[in-house]
Amino acid sequence: MFDKVLIANRGEIALRVIRACREMGIASVAVHSTADADAMHVRMADESVCIGPPSATLSYLSVPAIISACEVTGAQAIHPGYGFLSENAQFVQIVEDHGLTFIGPSAEHIRVMGDKITAKDTMKALGVPCVPGSEGGVTSLEEARALGAEIGYPVIVKATAGGGGRGMKVARSSEEMERAFRTARAEGKAAFGNDEVYIEKYLTTPRHIEVQVFGDGKGHAVHLGERDCSLQRRHQKVFEEAPGPCISPKERAHIGKVCADAVARIGYSGAGTIEFLYEAGEFYFIEMNTRLQVEHPVTEAIYGVDLVREQIRVAEGYPLSFTQDDLTINGHAIEVRINAERLPDFAPSPGRITQYHAPGGLGVRMDSALYDGYMIPPFYDSLIGKLIVHGRDRAEAMARLNRALGELIVDGVDTTIPLFRRLLDAPAVQSGDYTIHWLETWLETTLDA
Numbered sequence: 001m002f003d004k005v006l007i008a009n010r011g012e013i014a015l016r017v018i019r020a021c022r023e024m025g026i027a028s029v030a031v032h033s034t035a036d037a038d039a040m041h042v043r044m045a046d047e048s049v050c051i052g053p054p055s056a057t058l059s060y061l062s063v064p065a066i067i068s069a070c071e072v073t074g075a076q077a078i079h080p081g082y083g084f085l086s087e088n089a090q091f092v093q094i095v096e097d098h099g100l101t102f103i104g105p106s107a108e109h110i111r112v113m114g115d116k117i118t119a120k121d122t123m124k125a126l127g128v129p130c131v132p133g134s135e136g137g138v139t140s141l142e143e144a145r146a147l148g149a150e151i152g153y154p155v156i157v158k159a160t161a162g163g164g165g166r167g168m169k170v171a172r173s174s175e176e177m178e179r180a181f182r183t184a185r186a187e188g189k190a191a192f193g194n195d196e197v198y199i200e201k202y203l204t205t206p207r208h209i210e211v212q213v214f215g216d217g218k219g220h221a222v223h224l225g226e227r228d229c230s231l232q233r234r235h236q237k238v239f240e241e242a243p244g245p246c247i248s249p250k251e252r253a254h255i256g257k258v259c260a261d262a263v264a265r266i267g268y269s270g271a272g273t274i275e276f277l278y279e280a281g282e283f284y285f286i287e288m289n290t291r292l293q294v295e296h297p298v299t300e301a302i303y304g305v306d307l308v309r310e311q312i313r314v315a316e317g318y319p320l321s322f323t324q325d326d327l328t329i330n331g332h333a334i335e336v337r338i339n340a341e342r343l344p345d346f347a348p349s350p351g352r353i354t355q356y357h358a359p360g361g362l363g364v365r366m367d368s369a370l371y372d373g374y375m376i377p378p379f380y381d382s383l384i385g386k387l388i389v390h391g392r393d394r395a396e397a398m399a400r401l402n403r404a405l406g407e408l409i410v411d412g413v414d415t416t417i418p419l420f421r422r423l424l425d426a427p428a429v430q431s432g433d434y435t436i437h438w439l440e441t442w443l444e445t446t447l448d449a
Contacts, residue, residue, distance in 0.1 A: 001024075001026070001316060002026050002315075003026065003074075003076060004026065004028070004029060004074055004076055004077075005021050005029065005076070005078070005079055005312065006029040006031065006070050006073065006075035006077070007029065007031070007041070007045070007078075007081065008060070008066050008080050008084065008085055009041075009060065009080060009081030009083070009086075010036055010041060010060060010369075010380065011039070011041065011369045011384075012367045012383075012384075012385060012386060013082055013083075014030060014045075014369070015040060015041050015369055016081075016367060017081060018041060018044050018045050020306060020308040020309045024309060024312060028044075028045045028047070029045060029046065029048065029069065029070075030044075030047070030048040031048070031049050031051045031059075031066060031069050032049075032059075033050070033051065033052055033058075033059035033060065033379070034050060034054060035053075035377040035379055036377065038374070038375070039369060040369040041369060049073060051065035051066060052065055054377065054379045055379065056380065063085070063090075063091055066078065066085070067100075070098070070100055071098075075100075076101060077102070077315060078095055078100060078101070078103065079103040079104075079311070079312070080102070080103070081292065082291050086291040087114055088110070089108070089111040092107040093107045101315050101316075103270070103311050103312055104269075104270045104290065104291060105215075105269050105272065106269060109268055109290055113272075113287070113289075115160055116159075116160045116198060116287060117137060117160050117196075117198050119288055120198075120285065121135075121136075122266075123262065123274075123285045124285075126262035126265055127258060127262065128258055128259065128262050129276075129283050129284055131201055131277065131284040132151055132201045133151065133155075133199050134199045134200070137160060137198055138157075138181075139196075141177065141181050144157065144177055145174050147199050148171060148174060149174065151199065153171065153172055153173055153174070154170055154171065154172040154201075154202040155199050155201060156168060156169065156170050156171075156201075156202040157169045157170075157171060157180045157184040157197050158184065158197060158198055158199075158200065159185070159187060159188025159191075159192060159195070159197055160194060161196070165236060166187050166191045167185075167187040167188035168184065169181075170202050184197045185197050203277050203279045203284070204437075205279060205435045206278055206279040206284075206435060206436055207230040207244070207277070207278045207279070207434075208229045208230045208232065208237075208275065208276075208277065208278075208436050209228055209229075209247065209275075209276045209283065210227050210273045210275040210289075211223055211225070211256055211259045211273065211274045211275075211276070212225065212226070212272075212273055212293075212299045212307075213259050213260055213263045213272050213273070214270070214271055214272070214307070214310060215267070215268035216314055217267055217268070217269030217270070217314065218267065218319070219264055219265075220264055220319070220320060221260045221261075221263045221264035221268060222260055222320065222322070222327060223257070223259050223327075224303050224305070225242060225252055225256060225299065225303070225329060226242065226247055227241065227243075227244065227293075227295055228240065228241050228242070228243075228245060228247070229295065230434055231439045233440060234440075237294070238439060239334070239335070239420070239423065239429075240334070240335045241332065241335070241397070242299055242302050243329055246432065251281070255276070255283050262274075269314060270311050271291065271293075272288060272289065272291070273289045273293050274288050275287050275288065277436075292307060292308065292311065294386065295335050297335055297367060298333035298388060299333075301388060302332065302333050302390070304330060305322065331393060331396075331397070332391055332392075332394040332397040333389065333391075333397060334389050334401050335388045336387050336401065336405075336420045337385075337386055337416070338368070338385040338387060338408075338410070338416060338417060339383055339384060339415065339416045340376050340382045340384045340413045341414060341416055342414040343416065343418060343419060343447055344443070344447035346416075348382045349376075349382070349414040349415070350375075350376045350382075350413065351375070351412055351413040352373065352375045353370055353371070353374045353375075353376065354411045354412035355372060355409055355411040356371060356409060356410055356411070357407070357408070359387065359405070359407035360407070361400075363389055364387075364389055364404045365389070366387055366408070367386040368386070369385075376413060384410070384415070387405065387408060389401045389404055394432065398430065401420075401424065402424050405417060405424075422446065422447075426442060
């Protein structure tokens with residue numbers, strides 16, 4: 001059993017890990033920048049270490065500073081949360097080289113799944129269905145146009161090292177290919193230092209379905225159903241729910257087994273998410289996230305498991321504490337991401353919180369690092385909280401979400417709370433009948449009205 005775990009992150013996910021550690025009797029170490037000296041994760045951890053100035057590059061992304069913090073405090077393991085260094089294979093290797101444990105998958109699995117082309121080839125070999133597309137990187141405009149004609153327009157050009165919606169451009173015709181090809185390469189180079197791109201068929205009415213998997217690193221794995229994350233803005237998830245309102249029990253069992261078998265065969269360790277586009281009853285692999293997801297609480301709600309606790313146990317060498325037969329769905333859960341952003345342009349809105357009140361009651365969970373008087377710094381992601389609700393069915397969960405949003409108070413900055421109050425009135429959201437393109441269209445016609 002670990003005696004002490006360092007959390008290489010900040011905000012609500014750092015608090016989430018600290019709470020799991022406390023329940024397990026493990027001491028926690030928070031790291032922070034000078035901008036986060038008064039942050040809640042610093043206050044709640046058993047120990048804290050300042051690792052640099054406000055810039056994430058010089059603090060939360062500083063590998064030497066994080067390793068030094070482990071050495072100073074005697075932490076034996078590092079939990080990366082999500083974002084920052086959570087999917088950095090080089091960081092994982094350095095952690096292991098220093099005799100520490102990384103609470104997550106191996107550096108090799110992160111490396112393989114971090115490259116979109118290699119990930120797709122790997123998944124295809126493991127029997128996971130993939131979107132039709134190029135067999136590898138596309139290096140010239142002529143090749144891109146030839147592939148577009150072969151696959152059939154529309155197609156999407158993607159940076160192989162992309163993520164978060166960057167380095168992704170749609171070409172609906174041969175004439176549009178030049179702009180899409182050159183822009184995707186430029187964005188990939190600027191954001192990730194890699195201008196390699198690949199091409200896939202662009203599905204016109206898909207949903208975004210992701211399957212939660214968990215492996216023990218010894219050839220055993222399970223799936224914990226799916227989440228529907230189709231409500232997105234600029235490829236960023238806004239509203240997530242589980243189970244997916246469009247997925248049948250037969251489809252869930254089939255794609256879940258395919259995913260669990262795939263990660264078991266490669267000896268994957270820890271939590272992971274295999275993401276698909278889903279259209280007309282077919283699943284198409286798009287990527288695998290080798291970490292905990294922002295939206296993991298909806299899976300925890302319907303399955304009654306603690307995924308962070310399980311991450312720590314597996315990293316310690318213990319077998320999974322549940323089998324596939326133990327995992328049964330109970331009800332429906334929804335998560336909305338509360339961001340400090342100004343509507344309708346979604347511009348960041350940092351500042352001081354003058355009043356904060358979290359909603360409560362049956363089936364309501366608020367994961368946030370806010371408190372009265374807290375100063376939201378301008379240096380990091382605008383996510384300030386996640387509101388998660390759980391009900392016996394989707395209708396009850398929707399009603400509970402509406403009630404909880406009415407109780408939630410975040411004064412002093414602009415937030416996306418009003419967006420969700422209006423979104424819940426939309427017939428498509430009420431019925432669960434939407435695709436990944438629906439929200440963008442709705443925003444264009446609603447928020448400015």
